[in-house]
Amino acid sequence: MSGTLSEIELLGGIEKGLLIGGRFRPAAGGRTFAVENPATGATLCEVADGSAEDAVDALTAASAAQSSWAATPPRERGEILRRAYELLVARTEEIALLITLEMGKSLAESRAEVAYGAEFFRWFSEEAVRIQGDFTVEPGGSGRVVLMRQPVGPSLLITPWNVPLAMPTRKIGPAIAAGCTMILKPAEQTPLTALLLASVLAEAGLPDGVLNVVTTSDPEAVAAPLIHDTRLRKLSFTGSTEVGRKLIVSSADQVLRTSMELGGNAPFIVCADADIDAAVDGAMIAKMRNIGEACIAANRFYVHADVVEEFTDKLTARMGKMVVGPGVDEGVEVGPLIDAVQRDKVAALVDDAVSRGARVHTGGTAPSGPGYFYPPTVLTGVPSSARMTREEIFGPVAPISTFTDEHEVLRAANDTESGLVSYVYSRDIGRAIRLAEGLETGMVGLNRGFVSNAAAPFGGVKRSGLGREGGRLGIEEYLEVKYVALDVDR
Template identity: 40%
Template sequence: MIGRVIGGHHDRPPHTRPCGRGTALPSPIVVRPDPRNYPMSDKAASAGQSARTQRYDGPLELLINGEWTQAEDTQTFVVDDPSSGQAVATMADASVADALTALDHAVDAQKAWGALAAGPRQRLLRQAADNVEAAGAELAATMALEAGKPLPEAHGEVGASVAYIRWYVDQIGHTPGHLARSLNGEWDMQTVYRPVGPCLLISPWNFPLLVAARKLAAALAAGCTALVKPAGLTPLTSAVLVRCFVEAGLPAGVIGFLPTTRDADISEALMADARLRKVSFTGSTRVGSILMRQAATHVQGSQMELGGNGPLIVLDDADLDLAVEQTMIAKFRNAGQVCIGANRLILQDSIADEFLEKFVKAASNLAPGSPFEKGTTMGPLISSAQRDRAVSIIRQFVAAGGEVLYGGSALERPGHFMEPTVITGVGVECELAGEELFAPIAVAYRVADDRAATDFANAVDHGLSAYVFSGDLGRALQVADEVEAGMVAINRALYTDPSGPFGGVKASGMGREGGHEAIYEFLESKLIAARLH
């Protein structure tokens, strides 16, 4: 294995072991983007102009038993704008006592919510989807404000979230169970599906709406009550989402909302309570492993979408213009802070130089900036710690023999901005290849052939996403089949859809979100056998 990734997403320290000797870090390359290459829609631009003149005015409290309330100990925490470093809101900080009170009410509400017929449940959740769609401009502006997403990306996340909610609404009518006769013909077997019970839903900061929406919609569609715990860096978007569900008319106690900076204490207390029956978590492998160990005590169900180290393979018969265009999306959207993003660019030797020439030119046209500025095509990193970690990783690659073809530095401006960075010259044996970058850093590796590409793709602990570019569909399918990943995209960067399963293998997690089977993550089958004579 190439290194052992310490964790997924954003909360692990970078590798410290060098892989060789290299040159000193070169002087930063000044970014001179042409914003005309990435125009913003009029709708996004107008929403941005409006957001710049308004502060966040959504919920700033916990939701417990249908009431928005301050934390029991009145503690709060500040939410910052990563594009300026300035505070934008002060949120109630849930305590362990608040979390257990919310669980009390979720338990009380479970029986009635779980017994609600499919039709009424569909009507409530359909209204919630309508509410989220109607709040689209507010949600997009809130994501831009607290997560630094450029408005076009934020609007795209709103649309995807609405699609997931509507998908789960439709799935409610497709889980009635089935009837079968025993093999000897002496009794009938009725299989019915029942909600697992109260769930803890933990969502990350990088997709604060999409991940929370698809977890919440799946749990509620299955008839489970839910405690929503957003990331402390981005609680505002989830607060607006929860408000949309509450205003659809859901009964008190069905949803609890627990923004907090006391994540470990709250999760530990809730997982220690046998009344909680399921945890669905998106985040680092390190934290996911802790939650799974805690779940073992009461045999609680676990759905985990953890870290990634996505290989993006470009074979020698690929359409290089298409590959570059799609790699820009797979690598640099959300400033590289995407669990399914391209983490390792694996290039066949014969086309590597041409690909990198085109790729560096495309990267030079990216426009880092405020998410509300027309022409911005890449926002900030989420925090100064994340930015400093990215700079440290670049220095380690250079120390390992890497060459910075473009970028390489933090930008000297307010906020947590990085230059888009392209690095080459690092061998596949480098320990750093096992590190999830989670930053706008593209590292290119060269391989001789298909076998070398798949061997390197599989030589890490994780297996969430992968990408293959080839002009021969049969060849691409063969490589895709051999890559150890829960999801593989061929000749495209964007592939997630409500109708398809989302999740990984190996250290990237267990269970799936989306697809026909995802609602069953929150259901348990029950057999009822009736003697015929």
């Protein structure tokens, strides 16, 4: 699947226009923008460059389809999602290649993303028929309290570039199950996977206008008129805290329901009693999954002084042996970062730490081009003044600091405005629970390096976001509760 001919055939078969009202069409004025291959810096293809006018057209289509879609039986909505799940699984190789071409991760990781992303459709296909209300007797006995759950309505879904299939499915799945229509605005770096996903949903039987896709090189111009339009009722965003805060402010105008999955700064704590081999295995997943370009990537490693040498040696050996190269090549484990801006940011964070006294054990220097590669890097002696202790690295860099006291590490781990996920390795169940309870994050991985699960609620606290995606709570983000007061005495 990684040969040039296959890539040409794949790219040639993808719709590259805007999906509005069930039809792929050019952007107003015929504008397009280039999608780049981060492994080479070359252009893969051009896609439609949507404008504010196109965005309003998409909302018009979503609004027109809302009432009939909300009235569609839950079983039918669920079966569409189930068919879409099966189509995604059947087309794993094709979709994985596309993800790798436009985002950079290895084919093995892209295949894993397809499996993970598809799982949201399977999960929410089952949740569609489990939307429940309530019926209770008033305390005084003269009336009844009836609760209904109804779809929020047209929703704007804004997704990032780092997980171009699973981030859309994590939002689209519950919206479809709840009976909401949507406008999807994928990241400009990775629009092709979203366009292919839209075609899969159409093939699965999703009615025209339920999902609309607006690709654009100017996200702010597209989002602004939608957020201020009274027909839009919901905004779901995954991305940086900086952008998320601006969107929250903008959404206040219409008092929109908002879901925000924002930045992370995950601590990875290795206690003296931890199974070090298991901790290194977990660190490889928590740090190197998705090339480190993940909001849940381990960002700060706190290792007890009694085991830091063993942990560092073993992690360095593992990371130093990883194969770096174009993700389409079989055997490659670490692909390129998304673009030159991200590569340069990672390099600058490493250089800053080294200038403050950190020691490089492996990596630490970006190779010359083509492509936006950065090697797996392990640092020790990273001082608290280093930028990477406060900023999200979003790259394959593991900065290690030491601790000696449980309370000390808890204070250090919580000393951040972010609160998405934490990781703890300890064989002492009491200590593990104490740390899990004390960590100010929405998720904790205990003796495991991953937390992503379609059946679990994903989300953070503090400035890492609002709301939850996935699990039983995920569909609640797309439902309003209506209270009906019923008089039974007359």
